[in-house]
Amino acid sequence: MTVIFSKKCEYGMQAVLYLAAYMEKGVIRAEDIASSLKVPKEFVSKILQSLTASGIVYSKKGKFGGFSIAKDPAQIRLIDIVAAIDGLEMFNSCVIGFPHCSPETPCPVHDKWGELRTLAYNMLTEETLDNFKDKTINKIRTI
Amino acid sequence: MTVIFSKKCEYGMQAVLYLAAYMEKGVIRAEDIASSLKVPKEFVSKILQSLTASGIVYSKKGKFGGFSIAKDPAQIRLIDIVAAIDGLEMFNSCVIGFPHCSPETPCPVHDKWGELRTLAYNMLTEETLDNFKDKTINKIRTI
DNA sequence: ACATAATCAGATTATTTTGTCCGAATAAAT
DNA sequence: ATTTATTCGGACAAAATAATCTGATTATGT
Ligand code: SF4
Ligand code: SF4
Numbered sequence: 001m002t003v004i005f006s007k008k009c010e011y012g013m014q015a016v017l018y019l020a021a022y023m024e025k026g027v028i029r030a031e032d033i034a035s036s037l038k039v040p041k042e043f044v045s046k047i048l049q050s051l052t053a054s055g056i057v058y059s060k061k062g063k064f065g066g067f068s069i070a071k072d073p074a075q076i077r078l079i080d081i082v083a084a085i086d087g088l089e090m091f092n093s094c095v096i097g098f099p100h101c102s103p104e105t106p107c108p109v110h111d112k113w114g115e116l117r118t119l120a121y122n123m124l125t126e127e128t129l130d131n132f133k134d135k136t137i138n139k140i141r142t143i
Numbered sequence: 144m145t146v147i148f149s150k151k152c153e154y155g156m157q158a159v160l161y162l163a164a165y166m167e168k169g170v171i172r173a174e175d176i177a178s179s180l181k182v183p184k185e186f187v188s189k190i191l192q193s194l195t196a197s198g199i200v201y202s203k204k205g206k207f208g209g210f211s212i213a214k215d216p217a218q219i220r221l222i223d224i225v226a227a228i229d230g231l232e233m234f235n236s237c238v239i240g241f242p243h244c245s246p247e248t249p250c251p252v253h254d255k256w257g258e259l260r261t262l263a264y265n266m267l268t269e270e271t272l273d274n275f276k277d278k279t280i281n282k283i284r285t286i
Numbered sequence: 287a288c289a290t291a292a293t294c295a296g297a298t299t300a301t302t303t304t305g306t307c308c309g310a311a312t313a314a315a316t
Numbered sequence: 317a318t319t320t321a322t323t324c325g326g327a328c329a330a331a332a333t334a335a336t337c338t339g340a341t342t343a344t345g346t
Contacts, residue, residue: 002145003233007304010240017251029322038242043305049324062313063321078252090146097153098282099181105285108160108275109221112266116259123255132251139241142248150334186335192294205343206291
């Protein structure tokens with residue numbers, strides 16, 4: 001069981017938080033990111049490749065190459081990463097897995113789940129990455 | 144990507160809601176449950192087998208056998224089904240996938256996620272299956 | 287007792303997700 | 317130009333999840 005997001009998406013968010021927190025270092029090698037986060041190197045590299053295609057991450061090839069954040073962190077929200085990797089279908093789906101989710105045919109937990117989805121959406125939308133710098137650095141230290 | 148719970152768990156909750164809503168019918172065949180819910184018959188049968196082992200569901204073998212709810216629906220909560228199938232680890236895990244989740248080393252969204260987890264827990268805990276009967280029947284009709 | 291209809295239990299297959307490997311391309315330093 | 321360190325991109329492998337099949341077992345009706 002996953003907690004809402006796929007590993008791909010979790011690692012993607014972690015890696016982008018890392019890049020935003022350490023953006024003054026310039027490009028950072030996938031290997032450094034992977035060892036700091038304790039996640040598989042090739043996997044995180046692959047995820048960052050796809051985020052490069054989405055325009056969130058910048059990559060530089062060759063010696064002294066690596067990844068960096070492509071835009072101002074003040075313009076990136078966590079939901080942008082979720083949208084790029086897992087997509088946003090979860091915000092239109094049912095916790096219990098019933099089909100045809102709508103207020104006209106509510107399942108037993110419809111009201112509460114709707115509220116939860118809104119809160120989750122806000123959590124990923126209200127703040128931009130620049131606000132997360134200190135907490136990210138502290139969290140990564142403890143991994 | 145799943146929305147919090149595995150298919151196994153989603154189908155389990157749906158099937159138990161079904162059994163609770165139609166408990167006056169006595170035992171119900173896996174095939175009827177599967178066709179009403181539009182889920183794979185053998186899969187739902189397997190899940191109900193494991194819920195039988197957990198004591199939530201009763202099963203009767205042989206001709207005119209089937210499944211029924213084993214306890215009073217007023218004593219079963221959705222979280223009991225989640226606990227039996229997916230387990231409750233999600234209530235101690237991070238949305239972003241960081242390890243060592245704790246208030247001492249909070250990740251960027253720790254506060255909001257903590258609140259969300261509590262609401263999700265309440266959603267699955269506060270009501271018992273007997274309260275869901277009407278909504279379940281209406282929802283199943285529309286599948 | 288026998289035939290029938292159903293669950294049970296476990297083996298098996300399929301699909302998706304997660305993770306790894308490797309050759310080609312690229313860029314910097316010598 | 318050559319060497320070296322790196323990403324890129326796609327193929328590949330492993331693991332987890334979802335779904336199916338099959339034979340044994342059990343209970344009912346005749
Ligand atoms: S709670 Fe019910 S109506 Fe709402 S999304 Fe889930 S199944 Fe659909
Ligand atoms: S929000 Fe941070 S501290 Fe809280 S569970 Fe997630 S990673 Fe752990």
